[in-house]
Amino acid sequence: MNRIKIAVLVSGGGTNLQALIDAQKNGKLHSGELALIVSNKPDAYALERAKRAGLEALAISRADCGGQEGFETSLMEALDSRRIGLIVLAGFMSILSARFTKHYENRIINIHPSLIPSFCGKGFYGLRVHEAALAYGVKVTGATVHYVNEIPDGGKIILQKAVYVQPGDTPEILQRRVMEQAEWLILPEAAELVSAKLLNDKESKT
Ligand code: GAR
Numbered sequence: 001m002n003r004i005k006i007a008v009l010v011s012g013g014g015t016n017l018q019a020l021i022d023a024q025k026n027g028k029l030h031s032g033e034l035a036l037i038v039s040n041k042p043d044a045y046a047l048e049r050a051k052r053a054g055l056e057a058l059a060i061s062r063a064d065c066g067g068q069e070g071f072e073t074s075l076m077e078a079l080d081s082r083r084i085g086l087i088v089l090a091g092f093m094s095i096l097s098a099r100f101t102k103h104y105e106n107r108i109i110n111i112h113p114s115l116i117p118s119f120c121g122k123g124f125y126g127l128r129v130h131e132a133a134l135a136y137g138v139k140v141t142g143a144t145v146h147y148v149n150e151i152p153d154g155g156k157i158i159l160q161k162a163v164y165v166q167p168g169d170t171p172e173i174l175q176r177r178v179m180e181q182a183e184w185l186i187l188p189e190a191a192e193l194v195s196a197k198l199l200n201d202k203e204s205k206t
Helices: 015-025 045-052 068-081 098-103 127-136 171-205
Strands: 004-010 032-039 057-059 086-089 108-112 140-147 157-164
Touching: 004 015, 004 045, 004 068, 004 171, 015 032, 015 045, 015 171, 032 045, 032 068, 032 171, 045 057, 068 098, 086 171, 108 171, 127 171, 140 171, 157 171
Parallel strands: 004 032, 004 086, 032 057, 086 108
Antiparallel strands: 108 140, 140 157
């Protein structure tokens, strides 16, 4: 069967990458196949997870490429030479330029740890999102998977899942609950949905 080749971009621990690896193993992700993992941080634990799962893993850092433009050019070469059809940002902590996002229009998705449009955009990433949610005092938060365009966290929403804030939550406790109850579920689900759509579009053209 034909499948969409998926690249996953990471920067850190890679628990969302792990959720994608597990979904591929148990057949929940079947319209796309994980083909390449790229980290912009050479020491990211996510690279270890990729290698352990037998996936091709690359580290491409901005410093090695002389800045953002060189980084994106190297990344595009890596993606295009492998005929990647879908790019999943899974804890990827770098904002991509319009040149990059336009080149892969409707082919990049991102997981964000809040219910967009709350606590999103420039400066809202990782633990900071949960710190901001607790500081505001919201009683419900969650996660969002959305398409990526030139506006940070501004692309069309694909899936969202709500998670309750509990009395006594710290940013770390809330982060973990949002991951367990939302992110690790909706990211593989969205990757499958979008892969199936891209596959369908491809087949209807041939
Ligand atoms: C996840 O919570 C992800 O949603 C968030 O960073 C964490 C990465 O964890 N992403 C962002 O904040 C992007 N704006 P992981 O490396 O264990 O998947």
